Amino acid sequence: MNQLPFFITIPLPDWLTERLAVPMHLHDDEARMRFVIELSRENIVCGTGGPFAAAVFRAADGMLVAAGVNSVLRLENAVLHAEVMALMFAQARLGSHTLRTGGGIHELVTSCEPCAMCLGATLWSGVARLVCGATREDAERAGFDEGPVFAASYAYLEQRSIAVVRGVLRAEAAAVLDHYRESGGVAYNG
Amino acid sequence: MNQLPFFITIPLPDWLTERLAVPMHLHDDEARMRFVIELSRENIVCGTGGPFAAAVFRAADGMLVAAGVNSVLRLENAVLHAEVMALMFAQARLGSHTLRTGGGIHELVTSCEPCAMCLGATLWSGVARLVCGATREDAERAGFDEGPVFAASYAYLEQRSIAVVRGVLRAEAAAVLDHYRESGGVAYNG
Numbered sequence: 593m594n595q596l597p598f599f600i601t602i603p604l605p606d607w608l609t610e611r612l613a614v615p616m617h618l619h620d621d622e623a624r625m626r627f628v629i630e631l632s633r634e635n636i637v638c639g640t641g642g643p644f645a646a647a648v649f650r651a652a653d654g655m656l657v658a659a660g661v662n663s664v665l666r667l668e669n670a671v672l673h674a675e676v677m678a679l680m681f682a683q684a685r686l687g688s689h690t691l692r693t694g695g696g697i698h699e700l701v702t703s704c705e706p707c708a709m710c711l712g713a714t715l716w717s718g719v720a721r722l723v724c725g726a727t728r729e730d731a732e733r734a735g736f737d738e739g740p741v742f743a744a745s746y747a748y749l750e751q752r753s754i755a756v757v758r759g760v761l762r763a764e765a766a767a768v769l770d771h772y773r774e775s776g777g778v779a780y781n782g
Numbered sequence: 783m784n785q786l787p788f789f790i791t792i793p794l795p796d797w798l799t800e801r802l803a804v805p806m807h808l809h810d811d812e813a814r815m816r817f818v819i820e821l822s823r824e825n826i827v828c829g830t831g832g833p834f835a836a837a838v839f840r841a842a843d844g845m846l847v848a849a850g851v852n853s854v855l856r857l858e859n860a861v862l863h864a865e866v867m868a869l870m871f872a873q874a875r876l877g878s879h880t881l882r883t884g885g886g887i888h889e890l891v892t893s894c895e896p897c898a899m900c901l902g903a904t905l906w907s908g909v910a911r912l913v914c915g916a917t918r919e920d921a922e923r924a925g926f927d928e929g930p931v932f933a934a935s936y937a938y939l940e941q942r943s944i945a946v947v948r949g950v951l952r953a954e955a956a957a958v959l960d961h962y963r964e965s966g967g968v969a970y971n972g
Binding site: 593594595596597598599600601602603604609612655657658664665667668669670671676679680681683684685686687688689690707708709710711712713715716717718737739740742744745748749752780781 | 971
């Protein structure tokens with residue numbers, strides 16, 4: 593067996609780095625969701641991962657802080673869902689493990705309702721708001737398991753003052769998942 | 783605001799890298815848990831994070847594949863709980879996003895019942911068994927939130943053929959949490 597590595601490196605895909613080079617401000621949920629859905633589509637087209645994307649925005653002025661795309665197969669790392677990528681890069685950019693500090697309130701926008709892991713990561717991230725596009729059912733139709741997420745899971749977030757909005761541009765977001773399945777994309781956790 | 787980084791680097795703490803330099807085989811749950819509890823204690827002593835540790839073992843011969851300690855404050859990254867670290871490093875070592883491949887069945891041993899995020903990460907990791915020391919109540923007593931984990935969450939894992947064993951050396955594991963709280967340790971997500 594290989595030696596245990598001393599460190600892990602997690603790069604964004606090149607196309608996403610290029611895409612994020614220009615500062616961007618998006619001011620409402622639909623504009624942000626449209627951007628995130630575009631990234632989820634691009635992630636399929638570029639062959640860099642599953643059909644999921646997410647981004648962190650600063651609430652006050654809509655500044656795009658960080659974005660992530662599913663990188664499970666690209667980096668052979670099952671933790672690297674889109675939401676985890678976006679949150680880790682946002683925390684790295686702010687230099688803080690909580691997005692409650694570092695210049696304002698932040699929100700996570702994701703192309704699909706988070707799996708159990710990402711819902712937990714959202715809770716620990718310090719975002720004040722979670723905005724979702726496609727639903728669990730849409731993800732399952734494409735062959736993806738979402739894990740143990742229940743109505744009580746969302747209630748738990750709301751009790752901790754994280755607002756949750758679901759179903760923003762759902763049809764557009766779900767269409768990317770359907771396209772992935774129809775084009776023979778792998779559901780690595782199905 | 784800082785530029786968005788192109789990549790994130792996640793190193794193990796130096797003391798853990800040294801500790802793992804010598805190959806190790808541990809053959810039963812108690813021996814593995816004792817090792818993991820030791821790491822959780824060491825993580826406090828060395829000031830490299832919260833009082834949590836986890837490790838991945840190969841079921842067949844007890845080989846230690848990877849270990850992780852809580853690194854949230856050390857690396858300013860809220861995703862880097864002990865279980866996430868251990869699973870990511872195990873996947874990096876095996877070169878696979880699933881621990882179901884790469885030479886056998888693997889098990890995750892954690893000093894404390896996983897939070898919602900880590901329970902999800904366990905599900906996606908491909909481990910066949912989850913072994914826990916301290917309980918949710920023990921973590922909460924030390925000021926840590928565990929998130930939306932319910933009886934149904936564990937049932938969900940078991941339905942997907944992940945065996946769950948809880949309460950192994952609970953008192954010893956909980957003692958580390960109590961010590962952390964008593965010595966004024968920060969509950970960064972409390």
